[in-house]
Amino acid sequence: MADWLESLDRLARERAKAGLTRQLRPRAADDQVVDLAGNDYLGLSDHPAVIDAARSALEVYGLGATGSRLVRGSTDAHAALESALAGWLGTADALVFSSGYLANLAVVRAAAAICDLVVSDAYNHASLIDGCKISGRPVRVAPHNDPAGVAAILDAHPGRTAAVVTESVFSVDGDLAPLAELHAVTSARGALLIVDDAHALGLLGPSGGGGVAAAGLAGQPDVIVTATLSKSLGGAGGVIAGAEPVIRHLIDTGRTFIYDTAPPPAVVAGVHAAIELARVAEDRRATLFERGARIAARLRAAGYPVVDPAAGVLSVPAPGPEAAVAWAADCRDRGVAVGCFRPPSTPDGSSRLRLTVNAGVPEADFARALDVIVECAP
Known part of the structure; x- marks a missing residue:
């Protein structure tokens, strides 16, 4: 057996022994x-209105988007979804990705263009952790849900512009981040606050607008929101929502946006229909x-x-x-x-x-x- 195959076999045995x-x-x-x-x-993934919207878009556009967003992949269905998401989340603009994972990779890397330090909650999702790894900036891990710990890290690096990254509802334990307190820390120190709202969108806040909205932070220019469209909305894809310059920067430089095929229009239309249902659910x-x-x-x-x-x-x-x-x-x-x-x-x-x-x-x-x-x- 080749050495690399033997190495993979050994790693598999080790995982099996550890119950992994x-x-x-x-x-x-x-x-x-x-x-x-x-x-x-x-329970919206099979709602009749969602299925009908996806079916109609499938008949109009076909199966796939046929290209990246900047080539042929952007349709009027994508633009309509982005407008609906920005309105729901209370932000100036929004940009749709083909997955929440890719959106999180993009948002941390984008923040690194204007920040020279990234602070990440210890319990963050793997997509945020991977975004930190590829950011090219020093990363400090903050104790879980600890605004004072975040403040201490920021105060230990005076003069550095930072991005603080957290989830709103954490994906494993399901606990809620103290977003208002975190924002008080970041805004007082000129830092950005990036919030993955994946497990709160549709459930918390006015009309289900998410954890950021529930904390009274919707539309704050120093808050960037990400979310997946595959949870409460029952579809697929991801979104980054925030100030217009943030979205402009992502369109121009976001590698997981520029080089990735756009989400299928049928899925996009189905998610749009799910938003209309979720707002009044x-x-x-x-x-x-x-x-x-x-x-x-x-x-x-x-x-x-x-x-x-x-x-x-x-x-x-x-x-x-x-x-x-x-x-x-x-x-x-x-x-x-x-x-x-x-x-x-x-x-x-x-x-x-x-x-x-x-x-x-x-x-x-x-x-x-x-x-x-x-x-x-x-």
């Missing part, structure tokens, strides 16, 4: 599993928060130290990676899909189940799923 092997499990179109693992928080948001509190109460009664989720993510500690895998597998065998998060997906090296609340799941199915999760617990 992962598997792809394709689901059929008629899959009947109760979904408490995906991110379709408002107070009943679905109420269902989501009621169900999140119910899950937390049930798990606490079973002895698990969980808190009511800030949005749609609830993290449940497991004794270790093998126990987390077994718990998730037992649930799946009984018709319930739950998330299983192990290193390196978990920032603190511990393992847990991640439950995501879906307001579109029928009540009887949700109640049964909750029973299954508790009964399968280690």
Whole structure:
């Protein structure tokens, strides 16, 4: 065996020994599993209005965008979606990418053009961490959700322009960042605040406008918002929203925008329809928060130290990676899909189940799923 193949085989054995092997499990179109693992928080991915909008765009534009945004990939559907997103998020402008991951890579790299220091929350998503790595700037990791810690880092580097990067609702544990306090720190020191609003968009803030809006920061010129369009909106793609000069800079220099094929117009049109539904989905948001509190109460009664989720993510500690895998597998065998998060997906090296609340799941199915999760617990 070639040396490099032997090296890969050795690494695979080491991952297996540590309980960190992962598997792809394709689901059929008629899959009947109760979904408490995906991110379709408002249950809009299969809403008839979303499907109709995507179908109509598919008939008009065809399957793909056929090029990058700056060549042939920008359509009037893309422009309409960007206008709707800017209006919803309360920003001057917005730019759509083909994924939230690519949007996060782009936003940190763009900030590096005007900042000479990047401060990243210790629990940030991998896409933000990778953005920091390619930024070409010194990166300081701040203690999780600690405005005082951020202030100390900034004060230790006087005269340097900084970008502070955080999530609004953190993707693994589901806790809420103290955005107002962080902004007070950054604005007093002339720093940018970059917020990944992926798990708050559609759930928090006025009309579901996100965690930044909920914190009263919508439209602040020194705040840049990113989000994925694949969670509460049930589609695919990403967005960066902020002041017009930020978007202008991204159009001119953003490598993951310039060199990537545009999102398919059918997906873009479907997401636009989902925004119109999400803005007025107070009943679905109420269902989501009621169900999140119910899950937390049930798990606490079973002895698990969980808190009511800030949005749609609830993290449940497991004794270790093998126990987390077994718990998730037992649930799946009984018709319930739950998330299983192990290193390196978990920032603190511990393992847990991640439950995501879906307001579109029928009540009887949700109640049964909750029973299954508790009964399968280690």
